[in-house]
Every structure is written in structure tokens, then in C-alpha cells.
Amino acid sequence: MANPIAWRADLLRLRQVSARHENHEPEMTNIENASTLQSIGGSTVARPHRDFSFSRILAITLNTLTELTRLKVFYVLLVFAVLLIGSSVFMAQFSFQQEFQILKDVSLGAISIFTSLLAIVATARLLPQDIEDRTVYTILAKPVPRFEYIVGKIAGVLLLLAISTLVMSAAFVLVLYLREQAVIHAALTQMSGTPPEQIAEVLATIRSSAFNIDIVPGIIIIYLKACLLAALTLFVSTFATTNIFTIVVMAFVYFIGHLQATAREYWLQEHGSGLLTRVFLAIVALLFPDLQAFNLVDDIVAGTAVSLAVFAKTALLGVFYTTIYTLLAAFVFYGKEL
Amino acid sequence: MTNPAVAVNGLTKIFSAPLHPARGIVAVKELNLRIEPGEVFGLLGPNGSGKSTTLKIILGLVSPTHGHTEIFGRDSRLVESREAVGFLPENPYFYKYLTGEETLRFFGRLCGLHGGRLKERINELLELVGLSKARKRRLGTYSKGMLQRIGLAQALIHEPRLVVLDEPTAGVDPVGSREIRDLILDLKRRGITVLLSSHLLAQAQEICDRVGILADGVLVREGHLQELIAIENQTELVIADASPQLINEVESVINRSKAKLIENRKSTTTLERLFLEATRNDNSKSKEK
Numbered sequence: 100m101a102n103p104i105a106w107r108a109d110l111l112r113l114r115q116v117s118a119r120h121e122n123h124e125p126e127m128t129n130i131e132n133a134s135t136l137q138s139i140g141g142s143t144v145a146r147p148h149r150d151f152s153f154s155r156i157l158a159i160t161l162n163t164l165t166e167l168t169r170l171k172v173f174y175v176l177l178v179f180a181v182l183l184i185g186s187s188v189f190m191a192q193f194s195f196q197q198e199f200q201i202l203k204d205v206s207l208g209a210i211s212i213f214t215s216l217l218a219i220v221a222t223a224r225l226l227p228q229d230i231e232d233r234t235v236y237t238i239l240a241k242p243v244p245r246f247e248y249i250v251g252k253i254a255g256v257l258l259l260l261a262i263s264t265l266v267m268s269a270a271f272v273l274v275l276y277l278r279e280q281a282v283i284h285a286a287l288t289q290m291s292g293t294p295p296e297q298i299a300e301v302l303a304t305i306r307s308s309a310f311n312i313d314i315v316p317g318i319i320i321i322y323l324k325a326c327l328l329a330a331l332t333l334f335v336s337t338f339a340t341t342n343i344f345t346i347v348v349m350a351f352v353y354f355i356g357h358l359q360a361t362a363r364e365y366w367l368q369e370h371g372s373g374l375l376t377r378v379f380l381a382i383v384a385l386l387f388p389d390l391q392a393f394n395l396v397d398d399i400v401a402g403t404a405v406s407l408a409v410f411a412k413t414a415l416l417g418v419f420y421t422t423i424y425t426l427l428a429a430f431v432f433y434g435k436e437l
Numbered sequence: 438m439t440n441p442a443v444a445v446n447g448l449t450k451i452f453s454a455p456l457h458p459a460r461g462i463v464a465v466k467e468l469n470l471r472i473e474p475g476e477v478f479g480l481l482g483p484n485g486s487g488k489s490t491t492l493k494i495i496l497g498l499v500s501p502t503h504g505h506t507e508i509f510g511r512d513s514r515l516v517e518s519r520e521a522v523g524f525l526p527e528n529p530y531f532y533k534y535l536t537g538e539e540t541l542r543f544f545g546r547l548c549g550l551h552g553g554r555l556k557e558r559i560n561e562l563l564e565l566v567g568l569s570k571a572r573k574r575r576l577g578t579y580s581k582g583m584l585q586r587i588g589l590a591q592a593l594i595h596e597p598r599l600v601v602l603d604e605p606t607a608g609v610d611p612v613g614s615r616e617i618r619d620l621i622l623d624l625k626r627r628g629i630t631v632l633l634s635s636h637l638l639a640q641a642q643e644i645c646d647r648v649g650i651l652a653d654g655v656l657v658r659e660g661h662l663q664e665l666i667a668i669e670n671q672t673e674l675v676i677a678d679a680s681p682q683l684i685n686e687v688e689s690v691i692n693r694s695k696a697k698l699i700e701n702r703k704s705t706t707t708l709e710r711l712f713l714e715a716t717r718n719d720n721s722k723s724k725e726k
Contacts, residue, residue: 149549150516158546162532169534232530237591240496240524240601241547244516436452437498 155243156251163255167221175213179267182209183274195282196308206271207396214264214325222256222332223345235437249429256329264322279309316410317396323417324393330424337431356390388420440510442599442630443495445470447504450490464490465654477631479641482651488634492603496524523592527604533577537568537587541594548595562590582613589620600624602633606640611712618644675704
């Protein structure tokens with residue numbers, strides 16, 4: 100982290116700008132800027148350099164998505180589909196309430212595990228691979244700030260996770276809908292001749308135990324948990340020497356993160372809530388995010404509605420952690436000797 | 438006075454050992470260089486002499502311990518200094534899953550190129566490096582020479598004024614090597630400054646205007662190639678269609694003077710030229726069959 104080139108560069112740029120202000124020199128116009136670029140080393144076909152560019156980030160994002168897609172990480176989704184179909188066939192023997200309950204439990208649990216797994220495995224290799232293949236040299240030898248490179252990489256993974264979560268959720272909702280229709284069809288066949296009010300009551304019970312709109316915020320939180328894990332994996336990979344190291348560290352973080360809340364409660368009971376304890380717990384919470392807090396689906400499957408306040412708080416926590424880890428990754432990568 | 442394409446002033450790089458900061462490795466020591474626009478400059482030296490480290494510092498990939506470097510007058514730690522530079526690293530792999538065309542599109546977008554201009558530039562470069570037919574093939578299927586050529590194309594995508602090449606012909610066969618050398622000479626004709634590192638001396642001798650020789654991180658020689666390799670008190674005459682009588686007369690004139698004839702031998706072609714001719718003939722014969 101010594102001698103971070105980019106900091107010095109920013110400092111230098113700041114000095115140049117402030118010197119211009121001190122000398123009461125006007126800011127350069129676009130035309131002057133363009134002609135200066137031509138004369139002191141700009142290229143002739145590219146646009147003048149901008150300190151921050153969404154199109155550069157987008158190029159890295161889409162390239163990362165292409166990389167991960169062509170590495171066939173979407174095979175994970177096939178495993179999910181097989182699991183889903185397999186479990187729905189197996190569960191046909193239960194009562195419809197049990198069947199829907201188990202289907203939701205298994206599917207949402209699988210979405211959570213698969214997105215987390217995908218987040219860690221897909222992200223762990225991104226930076227080390229680019230450094231090993233020297234592609235990072237060719238990218239950073241272009242006018243691309245290191246911050247944009249990191250943001251582009253993580254955005255590519257988040258896009259991949261969003262697509263995967265959407266596909267798995269769509270498959271899950273489809274299977275749930277098909278099973279619901281099958282149960283409704285069977286109920287209607289059995290209840291021929293029953294008064295319409297009674298039929299309507301039974302159908303309402305079937306429908307309410309199948310799809311529940313609370314599933315949607317639950318899935319969003321699962322996605323945010325995966326985003327958090329991806330950003331943390333990227334941060335670890337900025338200083339890790341091998342992919343295996345990153346994956347092992349993340350496996351620890353994953354398990355400790357799920358146990359963290361229990362450990363924290365125990366610690367608070369034993370040591371009270373003094374300033375030192377709170378600082379210590381904040382550091383632990385930063386290193387090992389409370390992943391259990393992102394597990395809203397258990398309550399949803401059990402039929403408990405998730406309040407908007409809880410959803411918003413958890414979603415904000417996810418966005419906060421993802422941002423912090425991305426910034427930390429950019430910070431370490433800034434000073435990295437390539 | 439115009440800015441030099443590359444200026445290196447008092448550059449020192451020490452890589453510190455992780456557990457023993459005192460036992461650092463000096464990669465480059467007090468290096469001073471000035472490369473003028475339009476020159477082909479060769480940074481020569483054995484493996485581990487500090488060539489790649491120097492190039493990386495010039496490109497802002499590694500920070501110097503002391504000293505500083507500039508590209509066309511801009512501090513090379515500034516991201517915008519790289520607008521003027523195209524870089525081809527040693528043995529580049531790029532993204533194997535991208536095709537040649539996609540690779541150039543990706544690097545073009547990083548340089549702010551878009552739409553029709555980018556498309557046009559991709560076509561021009563694929564044509565220039567002779568990869569138009571392989572544009573839709575993934576890089577995973579490219580040969581070493583093809584990879585090197587697509588690498589050169591990506592380095593040129595934004596029409597840089599300086600091209601930095603780290604061992605551009607390492608591991609490439611003589612035919613591919615000749616093609617890359619021709620491309621470098623073409624860049625020179627277009628007025629593009631080329632800074633290349635190499636330990637293949639015969640090749641550097643053919644294309645470089647000036648060279649610097651690094652040994653253990655220290656610049657031990659630097660200057661115009663012809664001046665550096667000239668032997669001051671010796672002269673070569675190359676004569677075509679000379680009869681034995683003429684040769685005898687020349688020898689007797691030399692013997693009568695104070696000069697001394699050191700060697701009289703038949704001119705030879707280079708092994709490389711022989712190889713290129715032989716393989717070209719074989720190729721055309723096999724095509725005829």
C-alpha cells in the first residue's frame with residue numbers, strides 16, 4: 100500500500116488545477132483542451148480523456164459478464180432446475196400445504212446458497228486471473244483509472260447475480276404455479292357437486308398457501324446478500340495471493356457471518372455494552388457481516404409477513420456493505436504494485 | 438523545445454522483501470533516459486536487468502522509489518498520460534473467450550471510441566496486422582504469432598503517439614517475428630515513437646535508431662546504434678561481381694599502404710533470410726500440389 104500511484108496522480112492534478120487558480124488563469128475551453136491533447140500527446144481518434152467515464156465502466160462490466168457467461172457458470176442454474184423438478188416430483192405425495200411449504204423452503208434455500216456460491220466462486224478468480232494473464236496491464240496501460248476497473252468488475256458480477264437470481268426465481272414461481280394449478284384441478288375434480296361458496300373457500304386456501312407476495316422482498320434480500328459476498332470476495336482477492344486462499348477466507352466469513360449474531364448477543368450479556376465492547380463488535384461486524392440478518396425467507400415461508408421497515412433496513416445494510424467493500428477493494432488496488 | 442516522447446529522470450526502483458524491508462532488491466538504479474518523438478528506442482539487457490520494471494514505471498503500473506517519468510511532458514502517474522500510449526506486454530494472453538474483433542472493440546471502448554469510428558478502426562487494424570480472416574475466431578484458438586499481432590492491434594487502437602513493446606517477438610517463429618518487425622518499421626514510417634525491450638540483439642540492431650543497455654538495473658551504454666557498434670579503425674567494402682584479378686589488385690594496394698587486410702571472405706546471407714526463403718518455397722510448392 101506504500102507509494103499509491105493513483106493518490107499521487109490525484110494530488111498532482113489537484114496541484115496543477117490549484118496553481119492555475121492561483122495564477123488567475125482561466126479554465127481551458129473544450130477546444131483548447133482538445134488542441135492541447137493533440138499537441139501534448141493525445142491520440143487522434145479517441146475523445147479527450149475524462150476523469151470518470153460510465154462508458155469505460157460499462158465496457159469492463161459487459162466484458163466481465165461475457166467472461167463469466169462463457170466460463171459456463173450458468174451451469175449452476177441447471178443444477179437448480181434439476182433440484183427444483185426433482186423435489187416437486189418427490190413432494191407430490193404430501194398434502195398441498197406441506198408440499199408448497201417444502202417447495203418454497205427448498206427453492207428459496209437453494210436460491211440463497213447458489214447465489215452466494217456463485218458470488219464467491221465467480222468473483223474470487225477475476226483479479227488474480229487478470230494479473231496472471233497480464234490482461235490487467237493492457238487495460239490499465241489505457242487511460243483507465245483503477246477505481247473504474249474495480250467498479251466495472253464488481254458491476255459485471257452483480258449483473259450476473261441479478262440474471263441468475265431472476266432466472267432461478269422465475270423457474271421457482273413457474274413450478275409453484277404449475278403445482279398450484281395441478282392441486283386446484285385435482286380439488287375441483289374431487290369437489291364436483293359441492294356448493295360454489297365451499298369451492299371458492301378451498302381455492303382461496305390453496306392459492307394463499309401457494310404464492311405469497313412477501314416472497315419478492317425475500318428474494319431481493321437474498322440478491323443483496325450475494326452482492327455483499329461478491330464485494331467482500333473482491334476485496335479479499337485484492338491482497339490474496341491465490342484463488343484458493345480467497346475462497347477459504349470467504350468460506351470462513353460465510354459461516355462466521357451466520358453465527359455472528361448469536362455470538363454478539365452472548366458477548367453483550369457477558370461484557371455489558373461499554374464503548375470498547377461496541378467498537379470491538381463494530382470491527383467484528385465489518386469483517387464478518389451478520390449474514391443471518393439477510394435471512395428473511397424463513398419467516399416468509401413460515402407465513403409471517405415482513406414489515407417494510409425491516410425490509411428497508413436490511414436492504415440498506417446490504418447496499419452499505421457492498422459499497423464499503425467495493426471502496427475498500429478499490430483502495431487496496433490503488434496502491435497495488437502490478 | 439518540444440517535449441520528449443519519454444523522459445526518465447533519476448529513476449530508482451527497490452522491491453522490498455515482505456518480511457525483511459532492509460533486504461530490498463534494486464531493480465533499477467538512477468536511470469536517466471530521453472526518447473525523442475519518432476525514434477525507435479531499444480531497451481536491451483539480459484533477463485532480470487530491469488527492462489520490464491522500467492517500462493511498467495513509465496506506464497504508471499508500478500510506482501518508482503525515487504525519480505520520475507514523463508510521457509510527452511505529462512507525469513506518467515497521471516491516468517491521462519496514457520492517452521498517448523499503446524502497450525503490448527510480454528507474452529500477452531488477453532481474454533481467450535473473446536474473438537479478435539471483440540477484443541479490439543473492448544479496448545477501443547476503454548479509449549473512448551464508439552460507433553462507426555470504432556468499427557472502421559477495427560477493420561483498419563485487423564487488415565494492418567493480417568487478421569481479417571480470423572476476426573470471428575476466439576483468441577483461445579490463435580497461435581502465438583497471431584496473439585502477438587492482435588496485441589499490437591489493441592495497442593494501436595486509439596492511434597497512440599508512443600508504442601511500448603515488451604519483448605514483442607519472444608517465442609514467435611521467424612516468419613511471425615519478421616511480420617512484427619515489419620509492423621514496427623511501418624509505425625516508424627508513420628512517425629510513431631516506439632520503445633521496445635528485447636534481449637534478441639540481432640533484431641534490435643535491425644530496427645532501433647538508438648539503444649540503451651541495462652545490466653543489473655544500471656544503464657551501462659546508451660546512444661545511436663551505428664555509433665555504438667561502429668569499430669572506429671575498420672572499414673568494410675562489399676563488392677559485387679569482382680574478378681579474382683581485381684581482388685588481388687585491391688589486396689596488393691592495401692599491402693603497399695600502412696593499412697592491414699584483416700579478412701577476405703564471401704558475403705553470406707543471414708540464417709533467418711535462408712529460413713524465410715526456404716519455408717516460403719515449401720509453402721508455395723505445397724499450395725501448388
